[in-house]
Amino acid sequence: MKKKFLFIEREGPIIRENTTQVIFYPGVFSFLYRIFSELDYELVIGTNQEGLGPENFWPIQEYIMKTFEGEGIYFSSVHIYRTLAKENASTRKSCTDMLLTNYDISNSFFIGDIITYVLLAKNLGCKAIWMNKENCHPSQELNPLISFETVFWKQIYEYLKFGLRCYTNRRITNETDIKIYLQLYGTGKTNIHTGLGFLNHMLEQIGCHGKFDLTIKVRGDLHIDEHHTIEDIGLALGATFTKALGDKKGIVRSGYSILPMDDSLAKVAMDLGGRSHLVWKVNFVREKIGDVPTEMFSHFFKSFSNTAHCNIHIQAEGKNEHHKIEAIFKAFARTLQMIIRRNINSDELPTTKGML
Template sequence: MKKVLFIDRDGTLIIEPEDEQIDSFEKLEFYPHAFQYLARIANELEYELVMVTNQDGLGTSSFPEDTFWPVHNLIMKAFENEGVRFSEVLIDRSFPRENLPTRKPGTGLVTHYMKGNYDLENSFVIGDRMTDVQLARNMGCKSILLSDQQDTEATLTTTDWSKIYQFLKEEPRKGKVTRVTHETNITVEVNLDGNGKSHISSGLGFFDHMLEQISRHGNIDLTVQVKGDLHVDEHHTIEDVGIALGEAFYQALGSKKGVERYGFLLPMDDCLAQVAIDFGGRPWLM
């Protein structure tokens, strides 16, 4: 499932003026370091980018569209030139007094993300107001608040885009798969950024030992819990664990940005073993 960053515009990507309305080029000032670190997030990390912004009264006499779009289009083009592309731009045009469900913190504009194939639990809303934090709560997301006032509800509070990048980069890559067939009931969890802890119970002692080696030498946290038809044979248990383990790695790796296919040998005291693990997209144990 895809992870998403739902990013506010005014006060987050650009500095918000005192009158809270960017209706001329003279008012446009980009938020410090937003280009540099949002570009790194877009290029290095596994997030879809979506802009969600309230623009009070857009299209009315108080905020004509012909004063909004030229500046907005320049903002979008400037970020696109730095490698930052938003898959969707969601704009609410209402006034606060209207209290419409499409206005943040309402979820009217983002319901298709809440109903779609998205990992909202590990997605973030990034903005400079409490309405952004409340939107995250309403969506079941985490939140990052761009403010110098700490907020206990926000997952991270900062005024520095470099800290946002570092925080998101350190988010662990995890995968969890449950596989139930007539022969087996298997749950596999992996954390690729763990420290080599494992909890393995397949009912096959030597197989448990081999799985523990993947965890220990790969510095991966690995949990494997299996109920299999061992009274028949070991085949179903080993095969289905391999499938579930491959699918869990596939989840955790996402699009495999920054990962190359490689291998190495591990000589031991009395033997030399060669093991190949292929991250080419085929979820099988080899």
């Protein structure tokens, strides 16, 4: 069976660019060791040294390799790009001849901090992990090739061990048509269109404060009223969350958040124990906030709990109704973020029953 590889650019992900001393990237030793010892990847290192680079290249390279070996980390091969750009050689980074062919390329990854590695992934048909330290924006052509984007080795290890944890869901009834994309390891990017402006604003809080990438597109029977749209979004979002989360091994499972917003204070506690239940201790004076009936907020969270199979306890107090419900959604997002966090040292289900 062919092995998977992690091809890692030396400058950037492994060492910082510096002409006078070697500075290793934070976390590279501890988490690259975990990847090397726990996961089924061979490690390959690459470095761009046009014309072979500075005179002290070899002493520095030997020091880097011996340091990793001292930490129990071994690279299967080293690729040095010696050619100049004007030579247009097939062994340069964006080409493919520099790599060995005895790998499972489609399930392998390149890790780099420049867009050239995404281009190499495109040419080879493998995946790219982009350490986007400059917060750049890739072209539309290259963006789909980036499997994961981060600046932390810990998150790379978690991604390679647990997967991306994302899911695309569509729920169609005679009353609503709902499309949801959810990525639990996200950056808080949202694209929400429900037909209800205030509901859009609340769902954006879930993505932003939970650091989930969340897209929701809805066509609902708003010509009748808001009920079916809000209820079905809660049902669809809970189901999407469950699918994205997966087997629940190693997760925290339960937690809470207390969040103030000016005059208002919200408390949210949750347990992903497999049982659906909502306790709602919130009173509203107004019939509507924006274009959303206040009676539908509890219904939204009950619908979510039904399909996410979780307990949710929500309390809030305050004078301003907008602040009160927004604090609830923010606390809900923070609690979700807390309880899905995985313990990287354990693959055990957090239960004595043996199942969740």
